[in-house]
Amino acid sequence: MGARAGTSRSRETPARRREQILDHAARIAIAHGLESVTLRAVAEPLGVQPSLVHHYFSSSEALxxxxxxxxxxxxxxxxxxSAGTPTRRLATMIRRVESGDAIHLARFWLNARNLSRFRPELARSVAEQERLDRDALVAILREGVASGEFACPDPLVACIRIFIAIDGVGAYANDLEDFAHAAFRHFVTDVAAWAVGVAPEGLRREVDAVA
Structure with a gap:
């Protein structure tokens, strides 16, 4: 059995093996935090030696x-x-944030930003991922302005305001008890409505309508 397992592992192409390692490392990061991503922690469940992981990633920090x-x-x-109009796509994003489905993501960002205070390479990566998130949201907002759904003269300004609201709510992701006040539960919706120039009640209905 051991010989067959070794043979199976040897048949993996380098590109496929790297993807397996990276996928597993990402799952560890989300579930347990970036500080849990080590050469050994990634290697053991895959049945390989840490040296193999190191072959694909030059250092623990690179991993x-x-x-x-x-x-x-x-x-x-x-x-x-997500699919649909810009309003529906914005509502889908907000729904995921406000419903708690993305609480693991809020915790992950808190984890990454905290660690990046002391790790310059990680800090640069965090900044780049934030830029990519802004680009994605700005693209939705620009479509909404072009279609007449949104009335924000500067989509980047609106984007920044929305992300500040998301990050503000996310700062409470590690609280032991839920804070159920409507002002908190709908905070991202209300800020987003203000940012894109639509009525809060209308955007709340759109968010509630997302399955």
Whole structure:
């Protein structure tokens, strides 16, 4: 059995093996935090030696950064790649944030930003992922302005305001008890409505209508 397992592992192409390592590292990062992403922690469940992981990633820090970027890219797709009108796409993003479905993402960002205070390479990666998130949201807002759904003269300004609201709510992600006040539950919706120039009640209805 051991010989067959070794043979199976040897058949993996380098590109495929790297993807397996990276996917597993990203799952560890989301579930347990970036500080849990080590050569050994990634290698053991895959049945390989840490030296093999090191072959694909020059250092533990390189592995951590790659895991962070992979995890965020996957989450970005879930937040911004929905179908429908710009209003529906914005509402879908807000729904995920306000429903608690993305609380793991809020915790992950808190984790990354905290660690990046002391790790310059990670800080640069965090800044780049933030830029990509802004680009994704600005694209939705620009479509909304072009279609007449939104009335914000500068979509980037609106985007920044919305993300500040999301980050503000996300700062409470590690609280032991939920804070159920409507002002908190709908804070991102209300700020987004103000930012894009629509009625809060209308955007709340759109958010509530998202399945």
């Amino acid at each position: 951590v950064i790659a895991a962070f970027e992979r995890a965020i890219a996957s989450e970005r797709s879930g937040l911004f790649d």
